[in-house]
Amino acid sequence: MRSWAALPTGKVVRLEGAGPLPLAVDSLPREAPAILTCTAREARSPKALASAILDELDATVLGLFPAWLPDAEGIDGPGGAGLAAVRTLALRTAATSAHFGPFLAELAARALRARPGRLPDLRASLSPEIRPSGFPPEVRAAGLARALAAAFSRPGAALLVDVPEGLSPAGQEALVAAGEWLAHRAGLGIWLSGPLPAVDRVETVLVAEAPSQAASRPEQQITPGRTGHPPVAGRPHPASAAEHALEAALSGCAWAAGRAWNQTIHPGALASPVRADLVWQDEWCVVELDGPDHRELDKFTTDRARDVRLQIAGYAVLRFTDVQVLTDPQAVVRHIELFLRNRRVSQEG
Incomplete structure (x- = not known):
């Protein structure tokens, strides 16, 4: 093997x-x-x-x-x-x-x-x-x-x-x-x-089964005849219009500094790693962008389990749909800004 x-x-x-x-x-x-x-x-x-x-x-x-x-x-x-x-x-x-x-x-x-x-x-x-x-x-x-x-x-x-x-x-x-x-x-x-x-x-x-394969979510759905790949850490996924739209909306915001795309988070020594779409590590804030497949029962259940693992580790998880981001990115940005500002105030206090 x-x-x-x-x-x-x-x-x-x-x-x-x-x-x-x-x-x-x-x-x-x-x-x-x-x-x-x-x-x-x-x-x-x-x-x-x-x-x-x-x-x-x-x-x-x-x-x-x-x-x-x-x-x-x-x-x-x-x-x-x-x-x-x-x-x-x-x-x-x-x-x-x-x-x-x-x-x-x-x-x-x-x-x-x-x-x-x-x-x-x-x-x-x-x-x-x-x-x-x-x-x-x-x-x-x-x-x-x-x-x-x-x-x-x-x-x-x-x-x-x-x-x-x-x-x-x-x-x-x-x-x-x-x-x-x-x-x-x-x-x-x-x-x-x-x-x-x-x-x-x-x-x-x-071949040996890849470690943590069962616990990790797919990075991209496979379409017949299409290539798929994981994102490059630190960048929006090239196949995600929503990630690029949100990054474009955040790029001119001074308060959005410190963000990192597609990071692997380790919630604990014994917990499975979690791939986060977007994270502000200093504020312990994770933002997830959900496509239509996240409404399916298996994916919905997996998402909730991931959220709980992150929350137990101290992270807040904000979820938005791809449709929300693509149709009204500024509204999504305002929600994230409000949360981060409140988080920073509580951390300073």
Whole structure:
């Protein structure tokens, strides 16, 4: 039985015992690669599937900017000055790393044009100015894999694929062949979780269940054919329009200083860690943004249990729906401001 950190990159393997997806990536050791999750789907050919995966990875990497180019935080400027600056920064970064300079510079420029807030869901409609350029697929694959690893400060990257029951033999073959191409060209680990009776050339690896997997909530729901990933600590999730809208509303408020997005909180030595959407640690205040799935019984019950663990540890938990944030962000901001001001007064007293 192998640990997650010991699973191979640069090849395709089938996992046995991986447990349900998506994976609680935060609980994995730092030596493990950055792991993205997706669900396999029928494809016309390995080439078509590999191309579709590259487009999904491209959108994911754009949304993670500037996590993979940290010094680009705050770069902007009139008349294209920001684009020139971010290209220069990318080239300098590539000169002292494994990145390919021209690709990283082009990727950074496209990411700056697609800053979160203007296009929070890049998959919905890629405008011509942020569509992938003419780099060959091999260059794109390797460059995107390096950017993903850099975004999460991991030594590499892997794609954890949920293989559903009923995938046709042709679909299984296309999936494995596309995975082999990605593994060879990009060095990605392609980890398949599910039945593959039609393909006998893939090694099966027994893997230990990720620690705290059962206790941690999924970071992003998996949609067939879409990649999912955990948020980068300290930033709004690239796939959450509500998180970006709230951050935009808070960014000009002096009283909102001290906030931190997507933090892992440890309520106690024996308690399971909790991922908080937004936290003011000094005020012991957690803000959670709930999408429609939080109304489902299982998620609602899990949310209440999380709230109780946080409250026992001394945190106050404020919950708002995505709809509230997207339709009237200023009202949400006023509620948070009132709570924090009252909290600070009571702390000073």
